[in-house]
Amino acid sequence: MDMHWFSLKFPREKEMLFRDDYFINSIVIHRISIFASLVYFALFAFLDHLVLQNEKHLVFLIRFYIVCPIILLIFFVSFLDSYRKYWQFSASFGTFVAGISIVVMTIISPEIGRNFYYVGIILVLIYCYMLLRIRFVWATATGCIIVVSYGMSLLYFPGLEPRIAITNVFFLMSTNILGMFCCYALEYYYRKDYFHRVQLRAAQRDVLMANEALEKKVKEKTRELQADLNLRKQTEKELVKAKNKAEESDRLKSAFLANMSHEIRTPMNGIIGFTEILKSDSLTKDRQVEYIEIIQKSGYRMLATINDLIDISKIEAGLVDVQLTDVDINNLAADLVAFFRPEAEDKGLQLLFEHTLPHDSRVVASDKEKLSSILTNLLKNAIKYTLVGEIELSLHLDAQQHPHRIEFRIRDTGIGVDTKKHDRIFERFVQAEKDSDRIYEGSGLGLSITKSYVEMLGGEIRCESKPGHGSTFVFSLPYKRHGALHNRTDASVTQVPDECTVRLQESVVLIAEDDPVSRLYLSTLLKRHCKEIVLAENGKMAVEIMKERQDIELVLMDIRMPEMDGTEATQKIREFNTTCVIIAQTAYAMKSDEDRSLAAGFNAHITKPVRKDVLMQCIEMTVNNRRQ
Secondary structure (H helix, E strand, O other): OOOOOOOOOOOHHHHHHHHHHHHHHHHHHHHHHHHHHHHHHHHOHHHHHHHOOOOHHHHHHHHHHHHHHHHHHHHHHOOOOOHHHHHHHHHHHHHHHHHHHHHHHHHHOOHHHHHHOOHHHHHHHHHHHHHOOOOHHHHHHHHHHHHHHHHHHHHHOOOOOHHHHHHHHHHHHHHHHHHHHHHHHHHHHHHHHHHHHHHHHHHHHHHHHHHHHHHHHHHHHHHHHHHHHHHHHHHHHHHHHHHHHHHHHHHHHHHHHHHHHHHHHHHHHHHHHHHHHHOOOOOOHHHHHHHHHHHHHHHHHHHHHHHHHHHHHHHHHOOOOOOOEEEEHHHHHHHHHHHHHHHHHHOOOEEEOOOOOOHHHOEEEEOHHHHHHHHHHHHHHHHHOOOOOEEEEEEEEEOOOOOOEEEEEEEEOOOOOOHHHOOHHHOOOOOOOOHHHOOOOOOOOHHHHHHHHHHHOOOEEEEEEOOOOOEEEEEEEEOOOOOOOOOOOOOOOOOOOOOOOOOEEEEEEEEEOOOHHHHHHHHHHHOOOEEEEEEEOOHHHHHHHHHHOOOEEEEEEOOOOOOOOHHHHHHHHHHHOOOOEEEEEEOOOOHHHHHHHHHHOOOEEEEOOOOHHHHHHHHHHHHHHHHO
């Protein structure tokens, strides 16, 4: 045992555990001993009455007004939780008070009391060493102080014959020494028993852990045997599962390729076919305009498919961020309804928007671009799958939930969706009609993108529909107030001019583009709006031209070009020309690409294919801003 030979202490952590154990196992007998000492100490007042006559009142005062209250207080305090920390000190202090009180009694007593009252000190020592469960160090200190106090009282208050005094001191010292040995032995063997009990518990834990490990091994062996018995069936199940998974993967791949082939080849057929027809000289002007519109519509359809593929790829790659801004929901919805109403009316449909948010609740914090994309996809689907009847967009503020939510409902009277497909239609490349009966164009990615955007904004989306009874798509978003938005009188969607109203007639425009078709297209768009068009096939040429020509007011800069890209060229131009307008026109269409362009010194960023109306609006905005 790792234990100090005199103080009997274990190392610190073990000693703290031992003291807790010693207190728990000693507290009951400790309290009983305290109460018994109180009773005994009070009963000895009978001897005071017999032996002492004149001094008994003073002795009663010591016994009943000092010692007994202290012992009683210690008894009651022993029931407190905090007594665990101070019980050795408290018991030692009570013993010390009792012993010193008897010493005082021997001093004030007459000769007969002095001859015999010292025996009470022996009883106190017995309590100290044997019954109160005081540890050896505390008990030894208390006992020695009491004995020394008695000896000092004989020196300072002589009254006994020397031989009697020596005899009394001898008996007290002998009793104290024997008590020390007994207390030492009791604590030593208790500590030894505690040590063995700890070792026994540790051994029991080891045995228990060994048994558990053995049982675990038995169970593992049993499971292994059971697994061997079921191996063939399990292998067969896994093979069947793998076969089904491979067939499903192959089916999805084939469906994806077939769908994309259809969505690319169909508009390409219109573009290439009608381009060949336009070569004929026998076409009337009306026919030419009609065929050109078909080519343009086919191009937009192909662009929509490419945009859907890019969006779903960005979502899967985690490249889509949520940009919270103040959005006027009523105006946004009204603008989209106004945009799609002509398309709906062409099919003989009514597009309704009657239920809006309250005026003071219309502005929320959301991502305007994603919210617009969600509503656009749902409205386009409603128009696509509705042959007769009406389509209604309505907005509702649900104040019953906490936090509040905005509910968007898009209801149509279209073909409807089978109940079994309500969840499946939000998967990729799935449309409401059967694959073999496809009569509606589209990539099948729109609802998948919509669901992803709704979830990014913290919302949920669901479909309520039955075949032949129309559909209602419902999605809800958290209602978050983001800040004040100034009252608006203009529409959210700026009306795009058919022609560039900014005056460029006296301006020189530089087009930096390595693709000759794109150079020709941009030159054709702008040649009647400006004084002169200068062409550059790469960024290096664009920088050299800008150094030579100080009269260039507008630059249309491609990003990806040989020798020097458009970003580097723009940075070099900005070193000596900070006034000209430089617009990036590029196939890089992500938000991060636009941010990089603006950081590099571009005034604006538009994506290919460049639409005439978008280009004209961008030029008007940037050039006018520079001139103001």
